[in-house]
Amino acid sequence: MPGTPGAAALDPRTKLVLLLLANLMLFLHAGAATQAIMTALFLLPLVAAGRRRMATRFAALYTVLAVAAMLDPESLGAPWLHVIPALAVGLGMMLPCLITGAYAVSTTTASAFVCAMRRMRVPESVVVPCVVVIRFFPTIAGDYRRIRETMALRGLVSGRFAALRHPMRMLEHVLVPLLMNAAFVAQDLSVAALTKGLGRSGVHTSRTTIRMRAVDWLFMLACAAPLALDTAGVIG
Template sequence: MTNSSSASSARADSRAGMNSDSRAASCSAPRVEARSGVRLDPRAKLYLLLLANLLLFFHVDTRGEAIMVALFLLPLFTAGRWRNGLRLTVLYVALLGLGLWSDAATMGGSGGSGGSLIGVIGGATGSAAGPSGTAVAAGNVAVTAASATSVMATAGHVAGLLSVGIRMMMPCLITGAYAFTTTSISEFVCAMRRMRVPEAIVIPCMVVIRFFPTIAHDYRQIRNAMALRGIAAGRFALVRHPVQSLEFIIVPLLMNATFVSRDLSVAALTKGLGIAGEHTCMTTIRMHWFDWAYMAMCTAPLALAIGGVL
């Protein structure tokens, strides 16, 4: 009886020792983030974001911009972000089509007056000063046609201005959306430390990454509370009731943003991120061959476009 009890206790001790060893090994071993689909290294994502800003800085033509946007959209689909990728693709294609239409309308409506409102007013004044009633009537018909053409040209100017302005920012939005939706905070911090970035920059970037999802969550909670009370309910209620939106959404959101930023900063400092010295990361990242290949593939069109070859 004594031998059996001692044997069972020995087996229990051995199992406890094995469990403690496995827990210690799991705690001491670095953790590798599980990746869904093919995802680039965080440093490669930051490089794509740099290329997007260079694309905006050098103002590359439409052909090179379309090629670069297609290359920037591809990682979103390979990472499994199909909904975001389709939305951004449809938006860019719509902006591109609007820009082409505005170019066609501007070229078709440009004449002696240049397709501007000043030309419309000047043409109307000159035609109304005809010597006879027939000339005035014919002039009115001509002014109506010219006014319609000039208004179309003016609308083309405005549409082209808006489409080009938003379309030029699309590469930055695409690469930023891919970088921040497919990168965890631990991966981002590890990438920044691998690049020898000072902690004075790492901590604010970490706070900013955590800030926007928290604000989005607070916004949804405010909208749910408003819908529960019947205030500005509906999808387009914010457009129909702008004053209520300003009072019930923006004001508490801005007040809450101050507390959120303070709490996130305190949480980051509590975890020891502000302590001087070398820090270690439980998450390991590594550059693979497809990271380098994709960085080179995205750099080539930009270099050709800047050099005037593409």
């Protein structure tokens, strides 16, 4: 579930800018040095927001991908291993998008997001689907945990690597129920959003207060600087 915004959390609009910068880095094919710098910067808000375990996992994954990308199959006498560095490079380029997306979803409440969208004059026809998406994934994650707990109590599947040891059983007892429940969850969340008046026209008020602080502007500039320098050819 998304946490309540605190003093350490950036403004939702800043989080959207970080997500945009991560995608621009992917589409502009930024160099390895730029990727490393921006990935480290993107991990800082996770640590500041108390998501240290998530930040550690992302950092470890990026390190593994960076090492795998430097693998030389020819020197190992196994040319068929070229697929490993190619995959590592692709996943490493997408990882900043996952980091910024995970940070935005895990630290932004639906009310803060709605307030930010209205400050940006985004139409309600866009705000309502976005709110449904934000609430959809945490709800599905909660359903997944409950299904796993139920399966463990019944002795069907248990353990961290149960999906690898019992793939067909996981498909039957986890994936199929989740897919069947996803449509109902999306419908219920849409109805809940409309019931709260998100789709009504006119002036809306909010109990959630958001504002751009100096740290938001400074951090956006710090994250945009490496990409701008890479585009100018200064770093790569």
